[in-house]
Amino acid sequence: MPAESSVSYTESPYYLQAVAALAQRQTVTAHEDIYCDSGMKLVAKGTALDEAQFQRLARHKLNEPLDNMLTSERALDAASLSIEADKVLEHDPIYTRMGNRSGDALAVKHGLAALKLPPPLLMRLTVMRDQRPAMFQHSLRTAMIADALAQRLKLAPAERALLLLAALCHDLGELHTDPQLLASGHAITPDERRYVHVHPLTSHVVLNAIAGFPAPARLAVLQHHERLVGSGYPHGLRADKISPLAKLLAVADVAETVIRRFDLPRLDMLARLHQNRFDRAAADALRDLIHATPEDAHHLPQEQLDAATKLARLADVLRAWFALRSVFAHLVAPAEPERSPLAFLFERMGTIRQLVLQAGFDPDRSESMLYIAQDDPAVLVELRTMLDEIEWLQLDLANEINRRSAELLGLSPQPLHDLLRHLRP
Numbered sequence: 001m002p003a004e005s006s007v008s009y010t011e012s013p014y015y016l017q018a019v020a021a022l023a024q025r026q027t028v029t030a031h032e033d034i035y036c037d038s039g040m041k042l043v044a045k046g047t048a049l050d051e052a053q054f055q056r057l058a059r060h061k062l063n064e065p066l067d068n069m070l071t072s073e074r075a076l077d078a079a080s081l082s083i084e085a086d087k088v089l090e091h092d093p094i095y096t097r098m099g100n101r102s103g104d105a106l107a108v109k110h111g112l113a114a115l116k117l118p119p120p121l122l123m124r125l126t127v128m129r130d131q132r133p134a135m136f137q138h139s140l141r142t143a144m145i146a147d148a149l150a151q152r153l154k155l156a157p158a159e160r161a162l163l164l165l166a167a168l169c170h171d172l173g174e175l176h177t178d179p180q181l182l183a184s185g186h187a188i189t190p191d192e193r194r195y196v197h198v199h200p201l202t203s204h205v206v207l208n209a210i211a212g213f214p215a216p217a218r219l220a221v222l223q224h225h226e227r228l229v230g231s232g233y234p235h236g237l238r239a240d241k242i243s244p245l246a247k248l249l250a251v252a253d254v255a256e257t258v259i260r261r262f263d264l265p266r267l268d269m270l271a272r273l274h275q276n277r278f279d280r281a282a283a284d285a286l287r288d289l290i291h292a293t294p295e296d297a298h299h300l301p302q303e304q305l306d307a308a309t310k311l312a313r314l315a316d317v318l319r320a321w322f323a324l325r326s327v328f329a330h331l332v333a334p335a336e337p338e339r340s341p342l343a344f345l346f347e348r349m350g351t352i353r354q355l356v357l358q359a360g361f362d363p364d365r366s367e368s369m370l371y372i373a374q375d376d377p378a379v380l381v382e383l384r385t386m387l388d389e390i391e392w393l394q395l396d397l398a399n400e401i402n403r404r405s406a407e408l409l410g411l412s413p414q415p416l417h418d419l420l421r422h423l424r425p
C-alpha cells in the first residue's frame with residue numbers, strides 16, 4: 001500500500017491526454033505502483049501504460065501527482081536542455097546577439113546543464129517538449145532571455161539559477177488548459193480568458209507538489225503576470241508586493257513573445273515606454289541586450305502600417321474615454337483615488353496618453369502624427385511601433401474591465417460599453 005496522504009490529487013484531463021499521446025510515441029512506464037485516494041491500486045509498478053490505463057486513471061483521484069510515478073523512454077534532462085539552447089544560439093541571430101551582449105554567450109548553456117531538476121519536473125517538461133513544442137520553445141527562450149538579463153544585472157549565481165528554473169517552468173499550468181484555447185489563430189473570448197488567466201496558479205500548484213522545488217522560483221512563477229501598476233493577474237499585485245525574480249521573469253516572458261510575433265523595434269518601444277509596468281532596471285537591460293535599430297524591422301514600415309485606421313481607432317478610444325470621464329469623474333476622489341472601482345481605468349487611460357506624449361506626439365491631434373511621420377522612415381517606424389503597442393494596451397484594458405465586471409456593477413453601463421466597443425476591435 002502507498003504511504004498515507006491526506007491530500008488527493010486530480011490531474012487535468014488535458015494533461016492526461018497529453019501524457020497518453022506521449023505514450024503512443026515512446027514508452028511511458030510506471031516506476032511506482034499508482035493508487036487512487038481510496039487506496040485501490042490502479043497500475044502496477046513496471047507497467048508500460050496504454051490508452052486503457054490512462055482512461056482508468058482519468059476516472060479516479062490519485063493519491064499523489066502522476067509525474068511522481070511515471071518515467072518516459074526519452075525523458076528530457078538538464079544536458080538535453082543545454083543542447084536545445086545551443087540550437088537556438090546557432091540558428092537565431094537575435095538570441096546570439098543577446099548572448100554576446102550579456103557578457104558570456106555560453107553561460108546559459110552551462111547554467112541549464114547545471115540545474116538540479118527533479119524527475120517529476122523532467123516528466124512535465126518532456127510532455128511539453130513532445131506534445132506542446134511551441135510552448136516548450138517559448139519556455140526555453142524565455143529562460144535564455146531571463147539568464148541574459150540576470151547576467152547583465154549581475155545577479156548572484158544562486159539567484160540566476162532560481163530565475164532560470166522559474167523561467168523554464170512558468171507556463172507548466174498551460175498543460176492543464178484546453179489546447180484549443182491556446183491554438184494559433186484562435187481568438188480567445190472573454191469567458192475563455194479566465195481559463196488562461198488561471199495558469200500561474202495552476203503552475204504554482206503543480207510545482208508545490210514537487211518535493212524540493214525551491215520556494216523563490218515557485219513564487220516567481222506565480223507572479224510572472226503581475227505588473228508594477230497593479231494591472232496584472234492573478235492577484236493584481238503592485239510593485240513592492242512582486243518578488244524581484246518575478247519582475248525579471250515578466251520582462252523575459254513578454255520579450256520572447258514580442259520577438260516571436262513582431263520585431264526588435266516593437267520590443268525596444270515596449271521596454272522604453274512601459275517602465276511603469278515593468279521593472280526599470282530589467283527593461284533598460286533588455287534594451288541594451290537587443291540593441292534594436294530601424295533595420296531590425298521585419299518589413300518596410302509602409303507594408304506594416306495602416307496608420308489611418310490605427311489613428312482613427314485611437315481617436316475613437318480617446319473620445320469615448322473623455323465621455324466616460326465626464327460621467328464618472330465624481331467617483332474618483334483626488335484624496336483617495338485608489339478607493340474608487342474606476343481608479344484602475346483612470347490610471348490605464350492616463351498611461352496610454354502618456355505613451356503618446358513620450359513618443360513626441362500630441363494625443364489630442366492624432367491626424368498630425370501621420371503628417372509628421374510620412375516623410376521620415378525612422379519616425380514612421382516609431383509611430384507604427386507605438387500604435388501597435390497602444391493597441392495591445394487597449395486590448396489589455398478591455399480584458400481588465402471584463403475581469404473587474406463584478407466591481408463595476410451598479411455603474412451606468414452605457415459609457416463603459418462605448419469605451420469597450422472601441423478598445424476591442
